[in-house]
Amino acid sequence: MQNSFLDHIQAELAEIDAAGLYKHERLIASPQGARIDVSHSGKAQSGVINLCANNYLGLANHPKLIQAATSALSDHGYGLASVRFSCGTQTLHRKLEHRLAEYLHMDDAILFAACFDANGGLFEPLLGAEDAIISDALNHASIIDGIRLCKARRYRYRSNDMEDLSATLKQARDEGARHLMVATDGVFSMDGTLANLPAITALAEEFGAIVMVDDCHATGFMGPNGAGTPAHFGVSVDILTGTLGKALGGAMGGYVAGPQAVIDLLRQRARPYLFSNSLPPSIVAAGLAALDLVEDGDGLRAQLFQHAAYWRSGLAEIGRAS
Numbered sequence: 001m002q003n004s005f006l007d008h009i010q011a012e013l014a015e016i017d018a019a020g021l022y023k024h025e026r027l028i029a030s031p032q033g034a035r036i037d038v039s040h041s042g043k044a045q046s047g048v049i050n051l052c053a054n055n056y057l058g059l060a061n062h063p064k065l066i067q068a069a070t071s072a073l074s075d076h077g078y079g080l081a082s083v084r085f086s087c088g089t090q091t092l093h094r095k096l097e098h099r100l101a102e103y104l105h106m107d108d109a110i111l112f113a114a115c116f117d118a119n120g121g122l123f124e125p126l127l128g129a130e131d132a133i134i135s136d137a138l139n140h141a142s143i144i145d146g147i148r149l150c151k152a153r154r155y156r157y158r159s160n161d162m163e164d165l166s167a168t169l170k171q172a173r174d175e176g177a178r179h180l181m182v183a184t185d186g187v188f189s190m191d192g193t194l195a196n197l198p199a200i201t202a203l204a205e206e207f208g209a210i211v212m213v214d215d216c217h218a219t220g221f222m223g224p225n226g227a228g229t230p231a232h233f234g235v236s237v238d239i240l241t242g243t244l245g246k247a248l249g250g251a252m253g254g255y256v257a258g259p260q261a262v263i264d265l266l267r268q269r270a271r272p273y274l275f276s277n278s279l280p281p282s283i284v285a286a287g288l289a290a291l292d293l294v295e296d297g298d299g300l301r302a303q304l305f306q307h308a309a310y311w312r313s314g315l316a317e318i319g320r321a322s
Contacts, residue, residue, distance in 0.1 A: 026052075032060040032250060053250070055223050057300045059293060061248035065286040073284035080278045082285070084111075085267070088278035094270070096284050099291050104219075104227055104240055106257035110266050111279055115216050115243040115254030116142040117272035122241065123150035123181075123267035132177035134168050134209070136160070136184040136195070142185055142215055154178060159188070162199045169207040179207035181249055186229030187217040194218075197233045208266040216254075220294045221248025221301045238262075244283065247289040251283050 016022050028035035032055055035047045059065055060147065072092065082088035083281040093111060100109040112118040117137050119142035123133060131152040147154055155172050157165040163183070168214035172180055184203055185193045195213070204211045214230040219242040223231030226247070239262060256266060264274060294300070 002127045021243055028074050056247040064289050065249050069282035069286040069288035072281040076281035079280045083235035084278045091222040092281055092284045096287050100255055101257055104257045107254045107260040109257040110263050111274050112254040118241045118254035119143050119146040121270035121272040123147055125265055127152040130178040132172040133181050138188050182209050183212045185217040186213045189217045197235050201235045211237040214241045216243045226294045244287045245303045249286050253279050
């Protein structure tokens, strides 16, 4: 490799480090949980309080998920060594897709390796150069990258600013867009703000737009039965994307849920689906077990919100004391 190229890379790494943005991976020597064992600078620490994970309901090491995954290893094998449409779809995969669709009140769902892949594969098959995507300015990187892969015209509105969204929808329509899609996170991951879905869906109806919501940081604990931000607000959206990698067990796997025609076209055209191995049976089976737990998990959700209230009140008290 050219020395000049490596020198360029090293200089860029030095800039990242100098800016205080260099990322160091934490080495965990235990299962994921509220308290974990870590290794830092060669020193082991036990029982460290963990405030980093997206393990919202504490299912990442739940015995029922471990049991389901272990049984699937015995009954369905370790991996499929195939994409879905060749020989990579087991009955488990379709069972999980049907369960997700039922849980989210959608026609059908399609599994991906991660929600980054789901968002990356969503827009390009559905929208063309004649169409427009109107995206919240604080959307997750996976939505931004998915939109970049699409030929549709790109518009952006100030985060959760409904006046700006209305003006941007009008601009896109006046500029001749055939189909309009509003894309937003359900819960914005950096600050926990909820998208104003009642106002967004009302504007979408006014302008004849489709609403797509990434509900990764809501599925499992927001709304009745943990069905997410649309359920929380009591509204319907057109397309939901989400993950198994947070509240639903914390492993891998993402999905798109929506109208049957949308899911059918994604099976034919979504490149991350067509050219990636299918999820291993153990993860799929554990996902099914996680859905069973969260659908009847009012106690888990109550505990989560109690913990959040305790944490917030404690921080506020510390702030007042200082």
